[in-house]
Ligand SMILES: Nc1nc2c(ncn2[C@@H]2O[C@H](COP(=O)(O)OP(=O)(O)OP(=O)(O)O)[C@@H](O)[C@H]2O)c(=O)[nH]1
């Protein structure tokens with residue numbers, strides 16, 4: 001067994017931090033370690049927390065950590081920073097919000113900038129989850145800001161997806177438009193101390209109980225996502241939220257969906273690994289092969305399109321490999 005992975009299985013925090021750095025930097029050394037860690041999963045419960053920037057996701061995570069630590073559960077957090085021009089990036093904010101846990105060895109917080117990665121968010125996040133599973137964290141919390149596709153991807157990586165909203169203008173329309181109904185296992189209406197949550201709560205409840213067309217869009221018909229009202233900064237509503245997370249866990253386990261999660265995760269991981277591998281292989285080939293270069297030239301000169309070129313390249317490449 002490789003050294004770093006062995007250390008991680010012994011719960012060595014700096015070894016975990018090192019591997020996470022390799023993963024982030026797409027350092028090839030990460031792969032061998034991940035191979036050794038992959039089978040050490042199964043005990044962590046993974047919770048995704050998504051929602052608009054500033055809705056209070058990190059503040060909620062902060063009080064959820066408190067809750068689980070009081071119950072002697074170990075916690076890992078992966079905070080994916082939106083680095084949006086509106087918030088200017090919240091890594092510092094996350095650190096400040098969660099820093100009171102920094103002396104607690106049973107809380108491991110990893111902030112990830114979304115900017116500048118070669119790979120996709122879901123690949124890196126999935127690998128970070130693997131590391132935290134190998135550290136045998138009881139609870140893994142993954143924060144993503146709902147800007148773009150990240151909130152849609154997150155649902156494939158976690159057991160329970162929590163969507164955080166704040167009462168205000170035109171909410172229900174925004175929710176339907178964003179496709180958020182489909183991904184939420186639990187809705188949280190946060191900042192109830194500041195902005196009335198009543199309208200949004202009743203909008204959500206009526207959207208969730210719609211028959212016909214509406215119900216088709218709900219992620220899972222057997223599970224009706226509850227709406228939890230919280231005040232993260234006042235530590236209010238957290239017991240009820242955690243109770244609902246545990247109800248959802250019970251639901252997944254009683255219906256066999258809990259095991260489906262592992263199948264989905266390994267299938268998704270496999271897909272990403274193959275697509276990475278093939279892409280690298282093909283592009284390496286492209287650099288040294290004149291006929292490929294011609295195809296690229298055609299593309300650059302607008303004499304072809306990427307779809308046609310991709311078909312050509314794959315066909316040639318597969319024929320080459322068959323010979
Ligand atoms: N009044 C009130 N303020 C809150 C509540 N929850 C969070 N906040 C405040 O809202 C601001 C944003 O909170 P964060 O927890 O950073 O929100 P976030 O969703 O993690 O933000 P990003 O990571 O930047 O997307 C902070 O100033 C918090 O103190 C709440 O329940 N009530």
Ligand SMILES: [Mg+2]
Pocket residue numbers: 057058059090093094143
């Ligand atoms: Mg945050």
